[in-house]
Amino acid sequence: MIGEGGFGGVFRGVIQNPQDSRKKIDIAVKQLSRRGLQGHKEWVTEVNVLGVVEHPNLVKLIGYCAEDDERGIQRLLVYEYVPNRSVQDHLSNRFIVTPLPWSTRMKIAQDTARGLAYLHQGMEFQIIFRDFKSSNILLDENWNAKLSDFGLARMGPSDGITHVSTAVVGTIGYAAPEYIQTGHLTVKSDVWSYGIFLYELITGRRPFDRNRPRNEQNILEWIRPHLSDINKFKMIIDPRLEGNYYLKSALKLAAVANRCLMVKAKSRPTMSQVSEMLERIVETSDNAAPSSGLPLMKSLTPKDAFEASRRERVKRRFVELLIGVNGCPNLPTCSWSPKLVASI
Known part of the structure; x- marks a missing residue:
């Protein structure tokens, strides 16, 4: 077992x-x-x-x-069989002591965005995951992320209908506010859950953890005071990384998370748009020279890191770090028309 x-x-x-x-x-x-x-x-x-x-x-x-x-x-x-357990197992130190490297976390963010984009836009019908969370993301032998456990998934709304009405289910800390309040489910509900997951990757913390002090139990309430200043922001990054991350990459990833966590569901990006934003972040990080303003933070003192970030116009406020998504093309749809297997 x-x-x-x-x-x-x-x-x-x-x-x-x-x-x-x-x-x-x-x-x-x-x-x-x-x-x-x-x-x-x-x-x-x-x-x-x-x-x-x-x-x-x-x-x-x-x-x-x-x-x-x-x-x-x-x-x-x-x-x-997917051998490298779930993302939650790695972030919680439940079974694995070695922390996930920053580059692996970025890859996981990309892979999961692609998986959700396929469910939402890659077929001739929509599938809403409804229970997107780190324990449902498995890692294979090459550290590719795979979405799993589709027992709560629902077909998206039919043409002309804006949402699916359903009982509120899922995991505490991940569910979108409009879904909790009304039971109205859309693909943008998954986008909210994905935004929570990005902060999970950044901080290493669970979305809701009763074992922490009361003011730190809810991840969104805990991070909110840290989002207006770079020095404060560095305090929420997973300490197990020991400074081995690209600051600008982390800032931009948080900016994507903020887009996904817009209170109005219609204001959230599609998952294909999110996927394209992440690709641009990764491309910038991969092509950066050590002196380009994307240094591994471990190699610099806090003062030097701040100055390097300032020189590269890393802004203090996330509203200035929003990544433009206008004109992002949708993922191409499949050329085949799948049919549901017979109910058992």
């Missing part, structure tokens, strides 16, 4: 490669509890979603099983 939750257990296994019987494939098998029908609706949803999508940043469903016997209902989901 490699995992356990209210739904049942997750086991690691091996099967023959259907394309080459001489090779094996590592798999993860999620076995839902046999007791009653709890979780059956989520199981069917996951089969329906993962049965029609295909993207490198979504976990791959290899197969499923549903049968009745004298012991109850046997429900299995068989996925590709």
